[in-house]
Amino acid sequence: MKERLVQLEVLRYNPDTDTDAYFQHYEVVCQEEWVVLDALNKIKETIDPTLNYRWSCHMAVCGSCGMMINGDPKLSCHTFLRDYEGVIRVEPLTHFPVERDLVTAPDDFIEKLTRVKPYLIPKKPKPISEGEYRQTPAQLKRYHQFTLCINCMLCYAACPEYGLTPKFIGPAAISLAHRYNQDSRDGGRDERQEIIASKEGVWECTFVGACSEVCPAHVDPASALQQVKIASSIDWFKEHLLPGGGK
């Protein structure tokens, strides 16, 4: 199997011992077909056990290993060495506080995700004994793409608006709220709308579209935000221009 010497420049920071972050240079022999995560694992096993990062599934589904690779938010388990030449720069996911080395604190995302009520609020509740809610393949298709979010937070790292306005609820959380709004079984749109159609919600988005470019699960959060904006505008017109608020 083809091997090659890979050079990485990895951001290091330990709040216990460091006043400032710094870059550490590593050189490690890797197989040509490896991903960046494989290189980090080999460094940790053979060169430097003190290097810290998160990972688990190695198949781009658990969402643990998001980091900046040559300045782009990426899953390190799905970023191939063959696509890089020269020194590869690896940094923690931007826009999130660093806990240590490549480990960032996702608290803000989790709090926002919780706030948008990303769970089914049934339109017509029924007991389990009455069986499943009927949902045609076409109805499933309306929201399916937005169910694919792996919560990796790459979209938050890519979003210039989130960098400027940390209150912005952000691409993934809004996409997941939209996912339930679009679900034929759900009746919770009004409750979620208070949050995602607010000033901190979709209207912060300037539609740069960076979120969709970096999304490893092809959720296309930008289209979710756009759909929410359109739907919210329709709500506004109904409420303000139609007799009886369009109800």
Next chain:
Amino acid sequence: METISTDVVIIGAGGAGLRTAIALAETDPKLRIALISKVYPMRSHTCAAEGGAAGVIKPDDSFDMHFDDTVGGGDWLSDQDCVEYFIREAPRELLQLEHWGCPWNREADGSVAVRPFGGMQKKRTWFAADKSGFHILHTLFQTSLQFPSIIRFDEYYALDLLVDDGRCQGVTAMEMRSGQLRQFHAKAVIIAGGGAGRMFPFSTNGAIKTGDGMAMAYRAGAPLKDMEFVQYHPTGLPNTGSLLTEACRGEGGILVNKNGRRYLQDYGMGPETPVGKPQLKTMELGPRDRVSQAYWHELQKGNTVSTQWGECVMLDMRHLGEKKINERLPLVRELAASYLGVDIVKDPVPIRPVVHYMMGGISTNTQAATPLPGLFAAGECACVSLNGANRLGSNSLVELLVFGRRAALSALEHIQGLPATNTAALNARAEATQLRIRELFSRTDGTESMSGLRKEMMDTMEKNAGIYRTEEGLREGVAKIDELRERYQRVILTDKTNVFNTDLFQMLELGSMLDCATAVTVGALARKESRGAHQRLDYPERDDKNYLRHTMVYHQGQDAPRVDYLDVVITKSPPGVRDYSGDHK
């Protein structure tokens, strides 16, 4: 050390832990529930399950058929009272997930769709494309967010159970972000910590699957049951070990050797079925143990394909066509393309068997209770004896739902009218954890490298406790794991700082895996028969006279563990012949 007082502690926030937490919160909203996990819930390995979840829902299916498939699939090592409970609860749990929003695939009329799966005589596997586990996990996680009584302790690494007065009453854990130790006091503890596949070098399991929950229970005195039964999934990517779901074959994919022969017909799973028209319970829809074992025989005969990633057989899905592949197997297509450079629409993909699932685990009964009062377990970390000697694909995602909920109900029963905890006694137990961790940090005479030891463990497990086993190999394996446990005492930490110290967590995980590896090898050596996933070249037959019983392994400190046995519960299906030929019925 800070104490967190709760009613129930759950260790592990994957599918089983989340299902448990929701059941507790729904049943008693006033309950204080602590949900501890070493990762954020959505990182749990449930997310990697692909194919689906089995439950009787269609009119042509029946509980009896699901029962027969599961018991026969498990080579009669399943407890049949457990199987009966499970199959009846399964559809309710899957419907519950549907009511919580799980995006199951649908039929044209809007009802839930089902697909065929290995060893099942009817189509009964509910699925969400090939990301079923992912959707189950996220549906549960998102649903759990509406319950304020579920207090999550994300990225807390659980260390030791607190046992006093013969009852489990809490756990110690380290907050990974700070390195601070905490003790959780509770009236009941539920372990939902997942499997231990990472003790093998080639595994579908994520890095987190290191058997911490199993080892924690084992060290606290609860026995590990049937640990020698390790499932090899027949179709893993040969380089990364990533899972290519059984649904590849359920949808019609075929397995061929280097001569293009569908070799499964040579191992009791024939006759050959028409390409693209899979028949239930035969050929490519045989059970995982048999299909993985067939690979081993092909390897001995020189019928495998030599690739740069080792000896493989080929999984051919080209005849399914691009449309069906994109609709039913999008993740499989993506994985093969990214990691192997193979487009399954155009080419067969090389695969080989890969360690996937632990049938064994913490011994529990049908109520999800362990023999240690106050301690419950559910999911892969538990051995409730549903899966017997070989789990059928798509039973485990349902198992974590059924027994996750059951563990919650049992824990609720248990905590009624319990005497108050003896705080001083628990504090003293927690001190022991503190000393244990302090000793790791203060060790100075260490001579062993952690990654070196871990590699030796993995190589030992693969060489001596793989698909086929022998007396000689297992003796060597037991001795080697014993030696590694002794050398483990001399591993030295390189990183002695507090914040997110993965050097420390990997060392603790290695300790967990060595405990699990002991139970696997000792159990395998003692079981002198071949049954399901446990195959002995020196004892090729199933021996119901001596081994229709569960292996129970008890921790004895640094000494060799004690091995005992427990009879299998048979209610209505006496041990019979597993027939996966096309002539069965």
